[in-house]
Amino acid sequence: MNQPYQSLSQDQKITVFQRCQELLVKNHPKSEFILRKNFLSSNQKTIQTLTKLYKEFNGNIYMERDCLIFYKMFDIKNGIEELQKRYDSASDDNGNLIFITFAIFNSKRMSIRRVIETQLQGQVEKISFSREGEFKIYNLKKLASKFL
Numbered sequence: 753m754n755q756p757y758q759s760l761s762q763d764q765k766i767t768v769f770q771r772c773q774e775l776l777v778k779n780h781p782k783s784e785f786i787l788r789k790n791f792l793s794s795n796q797k798t799i800q801t802l803t804k805l806y807k808e809f810n811g812n813i814y815m816e817r818d819c820l821i822f823y824k825m826f827d828i829k830n831g832i833e834e835l836q837k838r839y840d841s842a843s844d845d846n847g848n849l850i851f852i853t854f855a856i857f858n859s860k861r862m863s864i865r866r867v868i869e870t871q872l873q874g875q876v877e878k879i880s881f882s883r884e885g886e887f888k889i890y891n892l893k894k895l896a897s898k899f900l
Contacts, residue, residue: 753815756843757822760813768813769806772820775856805854811843819857823850828878832887835880839887849878849889 760768776783784798811824825847828834839851880889 753813755812757809757811757813765806768815768820771815772856775818775820775858779856779858809853810841811851811853819855821855821857822853823855824853825850825876828889832889835887835889839882846875848876849880850876850892852879852881 757765757768772785773787776786780786784795785802805822809822811822814821814823824839824843825845826835826838826849827844827847828838828849835849835851876892878889879892880887882888
């Protein structure tokens with residue numbers, strides 16, 4: 753599956769949520785994003801992050817058996833400053849940068865490789881993510897050489 757998240761039916765979104773939990777339990781059993789018995793009394797920031805992701809995400813989702821990636825495409829000309837201003841906006845139809853919003857996989861190397869080979873097809877030059885509010889942008893060809 754690779755399509756805009758908001759085009760999914762409610763049942764499909766529930767399937768994505770369930771698959772996300774399965775992958776987390778299997779591959780990242782200590783993740784703060786796993787729903788546990790005391791989850792609602794845990795970290796409010798984590799609850800807000802998941803709620804926003806599952807209810808409001810305005811990008812694309814790539815999902816297969818062993819990976820799930822929420823991502824957006826942007827046409828970014830001016831680096832991190834422009835990305836910081838736009839990352840909450842809707843994904844562009846085409847772009848030179850893929851922004852990974854949330855990702856779970858059992859093999860980082862294989863999942864990134866599959867996305868690069870099958871989904872991006874040469875249109876994307878950069879890959880980006882944010883960790884604890886700090887944005888990073890990488891040249892995709894240089895990064896891909898480590899994974900392909």
